[in-house]
């Protein structure tokens with residue numbers, strides 16, 4: 001969707017980067033990640049795409065809903081960030097949509113509710129979780145989308161794409177997208193299409209809680225890589 005034109009921040013604050021770097025050092029030293037004195041970590045908004053009457057796409061073999069997988073991955077990801085001391089906000093925490101009523105215009109109301117959460121949280125980073133589909137059943141693997149007009153969004157997408165490629169053993173490239181969630185905020189925002197539910201192998205992997213945990217870990221590492 002083509003919705004907004006906004007001025008992008010090119011990077012989060014130096015204090016955020018310093019704090020993130022301190023977390024990495026702490027983690028590498030074996031002491032676990034923790035918040036550092038006097039420095040606040042970036043606020044991360046995790047957006048589980050779709051929900052309610054909008055299931056997104058469906059798994060080719062099992063009919064699993066994209067919206068359910070999105071929520072599961074988002075919850076795992078929230079655990080990673082919260083455990084590391086980040087301020088972490090979810091746009092939705094239940095299987096329901098954010099549109100209020102299902103009357104005409106529900107999709108836009110749903111998207112506007114997500115934007116409101118992003119704005120009210122003072123987001124420094126926005127990560128939308130989705131699953132892909134393609135008429136070509138062999139198409140598989142992760143794709144991370146960034147806003148063409150935001151250098152920071154592109155850098156963040158590149159880092160997350162790399163970590164997801166390492167998980168999948170893929171060499172997919174990050175892509176540009178003209179999507180509402182990329183353009184509704186000045187903060188660097190990405191859309192993570194974790195895999196293709198139109199591909200049997202990806203569907204089976206993404207239906208496995210253990211693999212979804214690995215996906216969340218890869219996204220988290222990608223964000224830390226970006227911040228460092």
Ligand SMILES: [Zn+2]
Nearest residue numbers: 049056130131
């Ligand atoms: Zn989707």
